[in-house]
Amino acid sequence: MDTSDNTPDQAPATAPDDTNVACIARQPIVDEKRDVYGYELFDRSTAAHAHTAASDAALLFNALSYAGAEALVGKKTVFINCTHESLSGAHLELIHPDRVVLEVPPLAADASQQDIDACLPVFEALRQRGFRLAFDQNLLRSSYASWMSMASFVKLDMQAFALEHAEKLVKLAQSHTRAQVVAEKVETAEQFERMHALGVRLFQGFWFAQPQQVQARTIRPTQATIIQLINLVRQQASTEEIEELLKKDPTLSFNLLRFINSSGFGLSCEITSFRHAVMILGLKKLFRWAALLLTTSRVGGMPPAVGQTAVVRGRLMELLSAELLPPEESDHAFVVGVFSLLDVMLNQPMAKALESVALPQSIVDALVHNQGVFAPFLELTRACESGDELAFARAANALQLSNHQVNWAHLQALSWADSLATEDL
Template identity: 30%
Template sequence: MFAFIARQPILDKEKSVFAYELLFRDGKGGAYPEHQEEKSKFIADNFHPLGLDDISGEKTSFITFSTDTLVSRFPTNLNPDSVVVELANPADTSNGLFEACQHIKQMGFKLAIDDPMMIGAEHDIFPLIDIVKVDVSKARFDNRLENIEKHIPRYHDENKKLVAEQVDSQDHFTTCIDLGFDFFQGYFFCQPEARILRQLPASKMNIVDLMAESGKVNFDIDRTTQIIERDATLSFLLLKFINNPTINKRYKITSLKHALNYMGEVEIKKFIALLSLTHIADDKPLEIIHMSLVRAKFFDLLAERRGFKNNPPIAFLVGLFSLLEGLLDQSMSDIVKQLPLADDVNNALLGKNAELNNYSALVRGFESAIWMNVIKQAKLLDIDQKQLHMLYNQAIVWGNGIRSAISTHFPTASAQG
């Protein structure tokens, strides 16, 4: 049962998602929680029991375990093909830890440690370790990058994979590649690669037109159909999205007008916006689009929970477009000048809507496992924290389903997904 968690992507050199690290709210330092039987039953009875496949999709999950859990209560239902076991304290000399790690390795699991000082090689357990994680943000500030660079060849000689943690910019990502890291954890891929003012190419103008339609109060089905029919790829993707099992499990949709009759105007506007985003950013890592999808659904669920009107679906659009700076390599103020979005959407993207600013602060709290921010926003929005976790989990599952539809079509996204 994985109800109260955050997930953070770990990417490879091509900015493809290699794994997600799962951070548990109820566990010390984000580790796998030690629930008493009574509390476990309460959670199972009252909240949707998500599994790892729901949270991480088809990706590997990094999960941190305390020494006690590894020695005496390691969960037997986890799959060694999809879980990496991370040690909360690799320097721990507790009785039985080494033997427990040997047993876990024999079960087929890979072992990882957090080793910011890169001194793990001095520990008895080091020969069992497959992956070493290094917080490079600290190294930058106290001039330890040279020390890391010196140690990396030894780790590679020992066939250990290296994860750079807290990678927060494109330049930082490039530096870590040059140092010899294999994987990268942090939200660097959401940052613009270079802040340059550039016009969108003419080939994207159909997309710009669609963006405008998605935010209008009055929906022009004929005009929208004309825009989509100009581009065979758009037509194909719209039908692929709408026939995705996450969205529609019962009826085969064959046209936009058919979809409108089946789904309704508001849902079609959301998919028009979704099409726009995936097309306008088809040269970017799929994970930033995936994060945009999760934000869109989460904002939409929050607005519904708060009783706000959703035609046009402002909250959904703002969540979906909230990472446009990283997608288009421009400042948001420059972006809104170019895209014909509704004033309500523009103002919210520029931080001028207090309600949606709270949504933004909340989603960042979930993305980074900053639980105090979640608590604060829960009070401001007058929504129970557990309900917020449920809504966020719903958004993740929805985003996973839409991602699968995107990744099978876009060559770039598929290669990077």
């Protein structure tokens, strides 16, 4: 499989060891007209590029949670290199299988026939769940005959055999499997034309495109908060208790909403509330997600003051809006407040920061355009922080709220945020 460490055309803007950047390379798989059929993804977040079960899980997780699946692969099929260990990994339960092809390597050269046949139950279970499997040309060896019926794709490495052997390999694949043949590592026009003449319709390699690196600025919760979430799930805590934890950490809630609304999760509707996200995901998948998030998190997280301010804003907007808006709108007001510092967290414009998370238009209008039903509440919330008495009076009057009402709500929000912070100690 095409796992060589090819250098992308453009150098990354940020060093690979930056813990706030997820680096993923993609290489297109194209048809004979050079239209993109799908993308093979490569992890570029670490200097070593070690290919392990853990890196497989991290690659899928980062693709869905950080880089934004829509921006990374659109509606195309995703090809992911796997180890045999990762094929049994629980992380695969988190993704929708329809658009994912798992690339399966051969076993070690000294593997016995018993070892080869022992893989079949894993393959069959994956296929029953809807995953498609891809194999390299080793599948066409007699010792791997039992695997042939499992193949949806056979990838022929054009650098692994002489061109005069191409016809034999293509005919073997066509006669012994129902798989689509992919010519990979195609580097010359001669290779393309020969394989196309043999009936191959999918291609990958430098002759078409080198891997292109995609980066995303990330915000990752502290490990302590993620461990809290894992403990709540293991204790089978109520949806309300889990929602409370999500409310206290903007990075945690942001990552959850972005993940559950990614195309890889396969939902047909957008999830915009924390409670709905927890209910849709369920405790088992929430545990898997949190465990994967823990492996990609760091000890420090973002600066505590930023998260604390965001939490205060969320709670204050929730309390203020409860005076004037229906309950469901108060939930949205909380999201506006808690996400109002995403531009600071991600160090990018707010509109860009919101691209990878699905939110109601009313929330986007407030955060990006300072318009709509929540904009006056956000303005008042910011005025409470600024110490500008004129701005405070103007914003409070616009909502017909008294100084007493606003000050009481602000004190309640500060107290609530402090109590949450104390729970972490």
